[in-house]
Amino acid sequence: MLETIKNIDIQNIVFGLFFAVTLGGALYVLFSKNVLFAAYGLLVSLLGVAGIFVFGGAEFVAAAQIMIYIGGILVLLIFGIMLSSQKTKDKDHLKIENSDIWLTILLVFLLSFLVIFLVSPLIFDTHNLKPEQHIKNMGFNLMTDSVLALELVGVLLLMALIGATYIAKKDE
Structure with a gap:
């Protein structure tokens, strides 16, 4: 048992920490009764995923x-x-109910196993890659060859912002 603990290196501990943060945030979203607190749980989960990307060498992502x-x-x-949110006198105006939690948990496990099944046979050769060169090439390609896709994503995000503003405005 002691030899197993000595063989655990710092990389596994850091990855486990990022994994725990991501999973903890996602579980908090799942079991939260307040929609605003669920958004905060999503923030924690997304930060954990960003940490996993940094740990994996994908700083740009x-x-x-x-x-x-x-x-x-x-x-x-x-x-x-x-x-x-409709500001009423009671404190429960942001409460939500998860009506079928067990079906959601089953669906999460099934989708997780599907992703593991699809990704596990892939082999990535990252030994010959230079991260600085890939980021430079990606930026160059985004601004030259893929500028239409970049502009379409910008217009899509603008449409989402306009739609959210329209939904949030008060009816007069």
């Missing part, structure tokens, strides 16, 4: 995860919740 999902979509979601 981690930065994109933080900027797009946390900085854009999650902040928009929280503002949408805050602006559209």
Whole structure:
């Protein structure tokens, strides 16, 4: 037992920590009764995923995860919740009920096993890759060859922002 503990290196501990943060945030979203607190749990889970990306050597994807999902979509979601909640005198105006929790848990496990089944046979050769060069090439390709896709994603995010503002406005 003591030899097993000595063989555990710091990389496994860091990965386990990021995994625990991600899973803890996701479970908090699942079992939360308040929609605003569920959004905070989603924030923790997304930060854990960004940490796993950094741990895996994908710094650009981690930065994109933080900027797009946390900085854009999650902040928009929280503002949408805050602006559209009907402020009544009781404190339960943001409460939600998970009607079929066991079906949700079963679905999560089935989808997890499906992802594991599809991803596990893949072999990634990352020994010859230089991260600085890939980020430079990705940025160059986004601004030259894939500029249409980049602009379409920007327009899609703008449409989501306009739609959330329209939903959140008060009817007059």
